[in-house]
Amino acid sequence: MGWLHGWVGLVSGLCLLCVFATGTLAVFDTEITRWMQPETEGHFSTHPTDTALSDATTLLRSQQARGIAAFLVLPSVRSPVLEILHYNGHEFVGDVLDPATGVVIPTRRTTGGKFFYNFHYTLRGGHETGIRVVNMLAMGLLVVVGAGIIIHLHALVPDVVLLRLSTSRIRSWLDVHLLAGVLALPFMVMIAYTGILVHADTIMPAHSLLHETKKGRISSPSALPKPPLQAVPPLSPLLSIAQQDLGGRPCGFILFGPDRMSIFASDAAAPYLTRDHVDFSLPDGHLLGVTLNTGQIATTMQLMHGLHYARFAGPGLRWLYFISGLFGTAVIASGLVLFLMKRRRKSGHLAIFRVAEGLTVASMTSLLTAILAFLWSNRLLPSTLPDRDGMEIDIFFAVWGLGALHALSRSLFGNPMSGWQEQLAAAAIMGCGLPLLDMVSAPQALIHDAAIHMGVDGMGLVAGLVALHAARCLQARTA
Amino acid sequence: MTILASLLLWVVCLSCHAGLQPVRYGLPLSSAPYRTGMWAVRLITSLMALVITLRDGTIIGMVEWCMTFSVAGVIVAVCVAGLRRDRP
Numbered sequence: 001m002g003w004l005h006g007w008v009g010l011v012s013g014l015c016l017l018c019v020f021a022t023g024t025l026a027v028f029d030t031e032i033t034r035w036m037q038p039e040t041e042g043h044f045s046t047h048p049t050d051t052a053l054s055d056a057t058t059l060l061r062s063q064q065a066r067g068i069a070a071f072l073v074l075p076s077v078r079s080p081v082l083e084i085l086h087y088n089g090h091e092f093v094g095d096v097l098d099p100a101t102g103v104v105i106p107t108r109r110t111t112g113g114k115f116f117y118n119f120h121y122t123l124r125g126g127h128e129t130g131i132r133v134v135n136m137l138a139m140g141l142l143v144v145v146g147a148g149i150i151i152h153l154h155a156l157v158p159d160v161v162l163l164r165l166s167t168s169r170i171r172s173w174l175d176v177h178l179l180a181g182v183l184a185l186p187f188m189v190m191i192a193y194t195g196i197l198v199h200a201d202t203i204m205p206a207h208s209l210l211h212e213t214k215k216g217r218i219s220s221p222s223a224l225p226k227p228p229l230q231a232v233p234p235l236s237p238l239l240s241i242a243q244q245d246l247g248g249r250p251c252g253f254i255l256f257g258p259d260r261m262s263i264f265a266s267d268a269a270a271p272y273l274t275r276d277h278v279d280f281s282l283p284d285g286h287l288l289g290v291t292l293n294t295g296q297i298a299t300t301m302q303l304m305h306g307l308h309y310a311r312f313a314g315p316g317l318r319w320l321y322f323i324s325g326l327f328g329t330a331v332i333a334s335g336l337v338l339f340l341m342k343r344r345r346k347s348g349h350l351a352i353f354r355v356a357e358g359l360t361v362a363s364m365t366s367l368l369t370a371i372l373a374f375l376w377s378n379r380l381l382p383s384t385l386p387d388r389d390g391m392e393i394d395i396f397f398a399v400w401g402l403g404a405l406h407a408l409s410r411s412l413f414g415n416p417m418s419g420w421q422e423q424l425a426a427a428a429i430m431g432c433g434l435p436l437l438d439m440v441s442a443p444q445a446l447i448h449d450a451a452i453h454m455g456v457d458g459m460g461l462v463a464g465l466v467a468l469h470a471a472r473c474l475q476a477r478t479a
Numbered sequence: 480m481t482i483l484a485s486l487l488l489w490v491v492c493l494s495c496h497a498g499l500q501p502v503r504y505g506l507p508l509s510s511a512p513y514r515t516g517m518w519a520v521r522l523i524t525s526l527m528a529l530v531i532t533l534r535d536g537t538i539i540g541m542v543e544w545c546m547t548f549s550v551a552g553v554i555v556a557v558c559v560a561g562l563r564r565d566r567p
Binding site: 163183271 | 482493496497500504536539543546547548549550552553556559560563
């Protein structure tokens, strides 16, 4: 079991650390997007006016006429603006509208927190391969957790809050690993299990066959001409009817077809993430039907989706999800460090060990630096720069790649501690500097949207201080 | 409010859990009646936390209960580790 826990943990842990870290950030994806679009400050309302809805549908129809598969997202407590979004192959991006006036807010182009969300479940490896890899890793996590429980079974309950910081370093790291692992065990099992179920189809053999069939169907040219886009009637009365038919749940988004529209229930309405919707015909707005998925299997899957995505969570529970995600990240990170510490004396001279250490630095400190660089680039790149959303992502990967090269070179040339220290120092500077950067670059947003900005800036500052403390501890030990 | 109450109850519960195993956690030994009291408090506070969180609904309540347990565990662990380090 020790072998299984250690080696499967190392191989899957290097990637799972990135999946957990970005997943943790994705808990606040909407809030990060708002931080990254300070231009939206002062345009908040959860109740869009008739004018705004009318202007939004006009703009949406014009985009559809140009072949963009756009849809309308209604304002919510977390994102109190109207959005006309389309899928760009990775994220849902698009225009942001003032819910009071319907005017397009000239926001800077950014993928925002949605980048972390997409990276979390695809590793940016595409919708097929990436998801499959992440699902395999999640299964690896369940194996590692199971092996860990068996190893630690005798002391699982008595040692549940045991932390010995004054004993040997390896003992302290083991205690941190066990403490975070045992305390976050319910969360880790739940999030891994629900994560696998969300995309369970991708790891089934029939999926690739189905996908090929679908591709064949899509690629065959359609002989039928496209029907004309019908006019959209005023949305407010239809939203009221839809909310009533959806059992009082608020409406989340609207899909528009050429001659019909579907109003969907908000994901934030309940822990069950449904796709219940109400259909209306266009242009007259007659009710066509209500689709409620209430079967036992459907309900179970809705709950699995809901628990994993946590869109139902209010601010308090959302913070708990975030903190639990940090615990999960800490479990994996401390496990990787322990793996190296245990083998350093015996195998530290081996090239494979040095590569493993370099990769560990890359997935821990380089990733942190890359995340902070992503946030910094949002403020340093000119807001009118074309394709700046792509450039932000390029900067993220460039910093991460350079960090990985630096870590590997330091480790392979026998100086891994310098690699840790230098990267921690870089993360400390960028993390501690983030609030200052925000204060200088978006002072108005900091005042009008204080909670969001203080949250993101505060997390940057905490990350910076933790990195600084770790760098100083390492420096003291090597001195 | 529910989350804070549950967190507080879990902190009390896990503190008693540590207190019930003084040797393992490097804490001072306690008398038998005191231990019985701690055992009862550990049981009652965890159940009270469950009852309080379940008022938010079964699913949300269970999630809150488990997550506040995690956070409270870290708080207690850090405090107990600090106590142990401060002891002569």
